[in-house]
Amino acid sequence: MSKIDDVMKDLVIANRILAREDVVDAYGHVSIRHPDKPNHFFLARSLAPELVEFEDIVEFGMDGQPVRDEKRALYLERCIHAAIYEARPDIHSVVHAHAEDILPFGIAQATPLRPVIHSGSFIGANVPVWDIADKFGDTNLLVTNMDQGRDLAKCMANNNVALMRGHGFASAGRSLIEVVRMSVYLPRNARALLHAKQLGGEIKYLRQGEIDARNRGYSPYSTETWRAWEFWATKAGCAHMLTKPDHGHEHKKS
């Protein structure tokens, strides 16, 4: 199999993991930047992530349009991915989803969503909230063109995650494993924070030094990270598709 085939296969696995972990349902999507053509990225055609197969992966350009003739229906919100890749050369993978547990933090302004648990540290110290109405008024809340995508990417700035008011979130990672991990732990971190708020009293967020210490120890293809990827892929029924990267691969991807 070629390197591109491996990348597309990993993207299928990522789709299945996010579905199995309840980050996405019928809606929501994950993409990966083309390893050789930084102005292209891969994303499935319009299909529930649980059902995505190798043949469903489509190659897109930075305008959010497929680079080849494509008759199949495509995700309406693919501009989220295009705009984040355009704004952030450091980013190699993007997730957009509507996970329920994060939604209150885009709606209520009293409590910011920030890391409160160690595994939530990867969402970053600051999680901005993007409100589509600020610039675009009354819409159906979906990001359907590049103007809206760019406005979201601008709000995300150099952060890992942006919440989308009344809608969901977008997350951006240096690798596919990183963005999947971040997107799995984002709703869990939100859930822990919601429960803590119910108990009352002062909320203790992770300290900046703790977040920094977690990030220093992170490598997308370390044994610890691979352990989670292998576990999630097995749980999602696609362990047979796993390609364990060699050492050199880690450097290429990071």
Ligand SMILES: [Zn+2]
């Ligand atoms: Zn959406």
